[in-house]
Amino acid sequence: MPKTLVEKILSNKVKHDVKPGDTIVADVDFTACHDGSGPLALRLMKKRNWDGVFDPKKVMFCTEFGPSPAKELSNEHSLIRNFAMKHNCYWHEGGTGNIHTHLLEDYVKCGDLIVAGDSHTTTHGALGAFATGMGSTDMLCVLRMGKTWLKVPESYLVQVDGELPKGVYSKEIFLKLLKDIKSDGAIYKALEFKGSTIESLSMDARFTISNMGVEAGAKVAIMETDETTEKFLEKMGRKNDYQKIKADDNAKYAKTIKIDATKLEPMVAAPHYVENGELVRNIKDLKVDIVFLGSCTNGRLEDLHIAADILKGKKVAPWIRFIVIPNSHKVYLEAFKDGTFTTLAEAGAMIQAPNCGPCMGVHQGIPGDGEIVVSTQNRNFKGRMGNPNAFVYLASPATAAATALKGYLTDPREVL
Amino acid sequence: MLKGRYEGKAWKFGDNVSTDSIAPGRLMHLRSNPEEFAKHVLEDANPEFPKNVKPGDFIVADSNFGCGSSREIAPLIIKLSGVAAVLAKSFGRIFYRNAINNGMLLIECDTGKIKEGDMLIVDFDKAEITKKDDKEFRETFNLQKTEKVIVNAGGLLDYISSNNSLDDI
Numbered sequence: 001m002p003k004t005l006v007e008k009i010l011s012n013k014v015k016h017d018v019k020p021g022d023t024i025v026a027d028v029d030f031t032a033c034h035d036g037s038g039p040l041a042l043r044l045m046k047k048r049n050w051d052g053v054f055d056p057k058k059v060m061f062c063t064e065f066g067p068s069p070a071k072e073l074s075n076e077h078s079l080i081r082n083f084a085m086k087h088n089c090y091w092h093e094g095g096t097g098n099i100h101t102h103l104l105e106d107y108v109k110c111g112d113l114i115v116a117g118d119s120h121t122t123t124h125g126a127l128g129a130f131a132t133g134m135g136s137t138d139m140l141c142v143l144r145m146g147k148t149w150l151k152v153p154e155s156y157l158v159q160v161d162g163e164l165p166k167g168v169y170s171k172e173i174f175l176k177l178l179k180d181i182k183s184d185g186a187i188y189k190a191l192e193f194k195g196s197t198i199e200s201l202s203m204d205a206r207f208t209i210s211n212m213g214v215e216a217g218a219k220v221a222i223m224e225t226d227e228t229t230e231k232f233l234e235k236m237g238r239k240n241d242y243q244k245i246k247a248d249d250n251a252k253y254a255k256t257i258k259i260d261a262t263k264l265e266p267m268v269a270a271p272h273y274v275e276n277g278e279l280v281r282n283i284k285d286l287k288v289d290i291v292f293l294g295s296c297t298n299g300r301l302e303d304l305h306i307a308a309d310i311l312k313g314k315k316v317a318p319w320i321r322f323i324v325i326p327n328s329h330k331v332y333l334e335a336f337k338d339g340t341f342t343t344l345a346e347a348g349a350m351i352q353a354p355n356c357g358p359c360m361g362v363h364q365g366i367p368g369d370g371e372i373v374v375s376t377q378n379r380n381f382k383g384r385m386g387n388p389n390a391f392v393y394l395a396s397p398a399t400a401a402a403t404a405l406k407g408y409l410t411d412p413r414e415v416l
Numbered sequence: 417m418l419k420g421r422y423e424g425k426a427w428k429f430g431d432n433v434s435t436d437s438i439a440p441g442r443l444m445h446l447r448s449n450p451e452e453f454a455k456h457v458l459e460d461a462n463p464e465f466p467k468n469v470k471p472g473d474f475i476v477a478d479s480n481f482g483c484g485s486s487r488e489i490a491p492l493i494i495k496l497s498g499v500a501a502v503l504a505k506s507f508g509r510i511f512y513r514n515a516i517n518n519g520m521l522l523i524e525c526d527t528g529k530i531k532e533g534d535m536l537i538v539d540f541d542k543a544e545i546t547k548k549d550d551k552e553f554r555e556t557f558n559l560q561k562t563e564k565v566i567v568n569a570g571g572l573l574d575y576i577s578s579n580n581s582l583d584d585i
């Protein structure tokens with residue numbers, strides 16, 4: 001039987017042919033927990049008098065909201081830091097990145113089964129991995145036994161073809177998909193992205209799409225691997241982690257969704273739902289208070305470059321708080337070295353150490369009542385950024401930079 | 417362990433109630449203190465809910481309840497608030513697993529005809545929902561095998577403790 005990408009990977013894992021609907025128990029290739037999912041998993045571990053992990057070389061812990069903004073969180077950080085040290089697991093301190101950037105830069109291999117304690121684990125589908133997020137109890141099970149149970153999902157093929165017009169980026173591809181299929185459009189399903197547009201994208205841009213897969217409810221958001229994937233892994237010093245992953249011709253998809261990239265225009269998701277896609281040019285005179293360029297969705301080097309190109313030699317509007325957070329230490333260093341940070345700082349950006357920042361409303365830029373935020377992150381749910389009385393618009397880095405410049409929500413085509 | 421029958425009041429919510437609404441990030445410092453966090457459960461969606469929810473009540477939502485983040489504190493504080501079960505047209509996948517893993521029941525069913533304040537009877541033996549004051553109303557549901565096994569064991573960790581393995585789940 002011809003297989004989709006996920007059917008191939010999962011069949012390979014359990015060494016027999018699987019089909020959608022099957023329940024399987026499979027070995028996990030790599031796993032990670034952050035300061036959100038880790039502490040509860042470890043407290044539950046203690047309660048059961050269990051100690052240790054199945055294989056420390058397959059386990060990473062990190063803090064995302066660091067340096068810590070509150071003593072309660074500092075104690076949670078200590079809990080997972082001490083555990084990681086004691087058991088020789090990989091460890092990344094808060095202020096050096098978010099969980100997904102660590103995973104994609106240092107650990108995930110093509111064809112892996114990755115389970116991590118964060119919903120945006122779908123990010124790693126861009127590397128041809130079956131990567132999905134789970135909560136603390138499931139994570140404890142993985143940490144102890146190196147296994148998890150899964151239902152093999154049906155796959156939807158998302159076929160994206162054509163050249164992206166000026167001012168339009170991979171963010172728009174996902175926002176358009178969400179507008180079409182809605183945020184419950186792929187619950188329990190696998191999304192498989194394919195087509196000439198996807199092939200033309202850099203890894204930085206592909207990660208944005210897979211990262212947001214969970215926003216349509218998807219279990220995984222996966223792509224075939226190619227030369228671009230290989231070059232990326234080589235750049236990360238992990239050439240051997242590359243493997244060609246391809247779906248079979250004639251694989252059966254429960255649904256095919258087509259997106260014509262040539263018809264896309266700059267788009268935002270308006271408050272308070274990710275599925276509220278609207279063309280930027282249709283929203284007039286929206287004065288903005290905060291622009292956030294960062295998060296695991298769009299804080300990579302390419303994103304910073306797009307913003308720096310727009311802001312070079314210019315100043316952001318005086319009332320704007322323009323928060324820039326690169327999403328890893330590697331990106332941070334590169335942006336220092338190639339002058340991107342100088343450009344952004346001269347334009348008025350507040351550049352912070354790599355972490356999640358205000359994305360989840362924990363620290364470093366919580367909006368006030370009634371304030372309007374344009375953010376490159378992946379969620380705009382009511383209260384997401386720490387204030388249920390604020391309004392968050394999700395946008396591409398170009399729309400974010402153009403908006404920071406003008407102070408009003410701005411179509412990047414006006415400034416490119 | 418699955419009890420046969422629950423009776424309680426319906427609290428109605430709409431589509432796409434996210435884990436950010438159930439357990440907001442701005443209160444993350446309360447994560448290590450679930451009892452305290454539970455006093456704020458769903459307050460951004462309905463401020464009356466945490467103040468007036470009674471043990472045995474039901475949360476009744478439209479589609480995609482619990483979408484968003486993987487934070488397990490979300491189903492945990494719903495459980496702590498005494499809610500007997502959550503009924504929705506569909507659930508966020510991770511929330512669904514998290515709830516089941518904690519021995520909590522989620523029922524996927526057509527919630528369209530249930531109104532705020534309805535007194536519901538959920539019968540697990542018969543797999544049906546009825547209303548106390550409306551003899552016409554009857555809605556059935558299915559529970560999946562794996563989920564039933566986990567809830568009946570008291571949650572995933574109890575299942576593993578008593579079976580010493582995951583392989584036959």
Ligand code: SF4
Nearest residue numbers: 098295296356359360
């Ligand atoms: S950047 Fe935001 S979405 Fe990404 S891991 Fe951090 S809190 Fe979660």
